[in-house]
Amino acid sequence: MITHTFLEFEAYASAVGDADLKMVLPRIDKPRWEISEFHVDEFHLQFGSEWSGNIAEGVTRPDGRILFIPLHGRHHANGMPLAENSVFVMNASSEFTISVQEPHDWCSVFLPIESALIPSNRPDSRTSSTYSVELEDQTVAKIRWLLTQLHDSIQCNPEILKKSAARSAIKDDLLNVCRNVTSANQLPASTTGRPPLSRDKVIRALRDLMATHSHECLTIEDFTQSLDISERSLRNVFLEYYGMPPRKYLMIQRLNQVRNVLKAADPEETTVTAVAAHFGFWHFGRFAGAYHKVFQESPSTTLYRGCQPC
Template sequence: MITHTFLEFEAYASAVGDADVRMVLPRLDKPRWEISEFNVDDFHLQYGSEWSGNIAEGVTRPDGKILFIPLHGRHHANGLPLDEHSVFVMNAASEFTISVQEPHDWCSLFLPSCPSEPALSHRDSQASRSPSAYSVELDDQEMANLRWLLTQLHDSIQCNPDILNEKAASRAVKDDLVKVCQRITSASQSSAATTGRPPFSRDEVIRVLRDLIANHSHECLTIDDFTQALDISERSLRNVFLEYYGMPPRKFLMIQRLNHVRNVLRVADPEETTVTAVAAHFGFWHFGRFAGAYHKIFQESPSTTLYGSCQPC
C-alpha cells in the first residue's frame, strides 16, 4: 500500500486516480490531505482523508465502474445527499459531482469491466437510457459488513504490506470484494435514490454549467449568463446548485474565481505580476473584500501565495 500526505491541495487533487477529475477548494480548514492506495489483482482501492471541504467534478474511466463510499462527513453526489448507508455507483465513463463542505474521509473501489463489456466513451454513456451514476442505500448489516471489510483490509495491508504478494491471500481478498460488489451493483436502479422527476434534467443543467465554466474560465461569469444559457429561472438554478454543490451559485462562482486566482499566483513571477492585476483579471474590483475572501478560504493572504511561489524548495 502506498500512502501520500500532501500539504498542497493541487498536489492531492492530481494524485486521485480512476477518473479525470477537477477539484475546487471551497474553504481551507487545515492544509493536510492523505490518500492511500493499493491493488488487489485488477481492482484498485483508494482511501482519502481530507481536513477541508472539496468539490470534485469529472468523468470516470471508460473501462470500469467505481463504488464510492463516504466514511465520514456529509457528502453530496450528483445532487443526492449520501448518508452512512449510501454507496455511490459510477458506471464507466459517467460524469459526477461530489461536494463536501467539511473535513471528511472516503473510500473508492474501481472494478474493471468484464471482457465481454466494451469500453464506453463518454458519449456512449450519455446515450444510455440507464443512469450512469446513482446512489444505493444498504441496510444496517450490509453497510456494517462493507465498512468492516474496508477497514480491516486497510489496516491489515498497512501492518503487513507484502500480504497481497501471496496468491492465496490476494484471491481471498478479491473474492470478498467481489461478493460485496455484487450485492451492491445488483440493487435495482429503480430502487436507487433519486431526486424525483424534475421539470428539467438536473444532469443536463450541470453539464451545460461545466461546459460554460470550462470555456470561460478566464472570464467573470454571472448568474444571468447561466440562466440565459440554460433558459431556467434563477430560483431553479439556485436549487440545482444547492443540490449538487451545497451552496448557492453566487458563492460557487466566487470560490471558482478565487481558486483561479490562487492557481495563477502560485506559479507567477512576483517581479512581473501583481496581486491586484490577477484579481482584476478574474473580476475582483474591491480589493479589500477580495483579500478577506481569499484569506478566509486559503488561510493566507494573496501576496503570501504570490511571493511564496518563488521560495526555494
Template sequence: MTVRKFREFEAYAAAVGDADLQMMLPRLKRPRWELSAFYVNQLHLQFGVEGGGVIAEGTALSTGRFLYVPLSGLHHANGIPLGTHSIFVIDPGCEFTISVLEEHRWCSIYIPSDVSNDGVIEGEPDDTAPKGARVVELGTHEIGALRRLLLRLRYADEDWPNGANADAARSLRAELDAVCRRISISTADEAPGAATGRPLLVRSELARIVRDRIECGGDEGVTIEELAVATDVSQRTLRSLFLEYFGVPPRRYLLIRRLNQVRSVLRTSEPDETTVTSVAAQFGFWHLGRFAGTYSELFGETPSATLHQARRRQPAQCI
C-alpha cells in the same frame, strides 16, 4: 501501505486517480490532506482524508466502473445526499459531481471493465449495457460488512498480499470481490425528488448546461442572470440546483471557482514577473483588500504568500 500526506490541496487533488477530475476547495478547516492507494486483485482502492470541503466534478474513466463510499461527513453526489447506507456507483465514461463542505473521509473502488465478477479477465466490455451514475442504498448488514472490510484493508500490513498473512489476504480479496459483485448488479432506489420538482435527468442536464456556460464565460466568469437565461429556469430554481449539486448558492460557487483559478495562476507564476493585483484583476477582482481577505479565509494564507512560495514549493510529503 504508504500514506501520502500533502501540504497543499492542489497536490492532493492531482494525486487522486481513476477519473478525469477537477477539484475545488470551497471551505478549509485545517490544511490536512492524506491519500493512500493500492490494488486488491485488479481492483484499485483509494482512501482519502480531507481537512476541508471539496467540490469534485469529473468523468469516470471509460475503462471501468467507479464505486465511491463516504466514510465520514455529509456527501452529496449529483445532487443527492449520501446517507449512512449509501454508495455512489459511476459507470464508465459517466459525468458526476461530488460535494462535501466539511472535513471528511472517503474510499473509492475502481473495477476495470475487463474484470469479471469472479476477478477473471474477460473479453470486450458490453457497450450496449445501460450506463449512468446513481446512488445505491445497501442494507444494514451489507453496508456494515463493507465498512468493516474497508477498515481492515485500510490498516492492513503493507506487505499483506505477499507476506506471512497471505491466507488472510486471499480472504480479504474474496470478500471484496463478493461485495463488488453484489453492488455492481444492484439497482438504485428511487432518487429523492428535487427541490425544484424537476426529474433527476432534467436536473443533471441543467447542471451540464451550467458547467458548459461557465467554461465559456472567460476569466471574469458569468453572471447569475446569464446562467438563468442559458438554462431557461428562474433564478430561484437555479439556486436550488446549485445547492443540490454543489452545496452552495450560485454566487458563492462562482466566487469559489474564481478564487481557485487565481490560486492556480499564483502557484505557477514567477514573483518577479507577476503581481497579485494583475492576477486578481484578470479574474474580475477589483477591490484588492476585499479580495485578499476572502482569499486568506478560504486558503489559510495571503495571495502574496502563495505567489512568493512558488519557487520554494516542494513535492508532496510522503511517509
C-alpha cells in the same frame, strides 16, 4: 500500499485516480490531505482523508466502474445526499459531482467492467450512468469494516499483496462487496426544485459554459440566459449539487483560479492586484478578505510562497 500526506491541495487532487477530475476548495479548515492506494490485480482501491471540504467533478474511466463509499462526513453525489448506509455507483465514462462542506473520509473501489457483476435482472444499473444504493445498516457496516481492515492490514504488512493466496482472498472479498452493492435497490432521483430541463443536463450545460469561458467572469445572468431557466431553478440545482448557491460557487471557482495563478507566478513579474483584477475582483479589500477566509492565508503569501525553492 502507497500512502501520501499532502500540505498542498493541488498535489492531493492530482493524486486521486480513476477519473478525469477537477477539484476545488470551498474552504480550508486545516491544510492537510492524505491518500492511500493499492492494486489487487485489476482492482484499484483508494482511501482519502481530507481535513477540509471539497467539490470534485469529473468523468470516470471508460474501462470500469467505481464504488464510492463515504466513511465519514456528509457527502452529496450528483445532487443527492448520501446517507450513512448509501453507496454511490459510477459506471464507465460517467459524469459526476461529489461535494462535501466539512472534513471527511472516503473510499473508492475501481472495478473492471468484466468483474463488476451487474445482475442480468437489473437493467437500470446497466443504463444509469450513476446511481445511489441504500444498504441495510448491517451490510454497510460490514463493507466499511472490511475495507478499513484491509487498509490497515496492508499498511502494516505490504507483503500480503505479494502472496497469491492472499490476493485471491482479497479479490473474492471485493467481488462480494460488489454483489452486495449491485443487488441493492437504486434510490429514486431527487425531485427538489426540479427545473424544466433535467438536472443532469443543467449541470452538463453549466460545465460546458464554464469550460468555454474559463478565463471570463461569468454571472448568474449568463447561466440563466444560456440555459433558459429561472434564477430560482438554477439556485436549487446548485444547492443540490454543490451545497451552496450559485453566487458563492462562482466566487469559490474564481478564488481557486486566482490561487492557481498566484502559485505559478513570479512575484517579480506580476502582482496580486493584477491577478485579482484578471478574474473580476475590483475591490482588493473584499477580495483579500474572501481569499483569506477560504485559504487561511493572504494572497501575497501564496504568491511569494509559490516561488520558494523546494
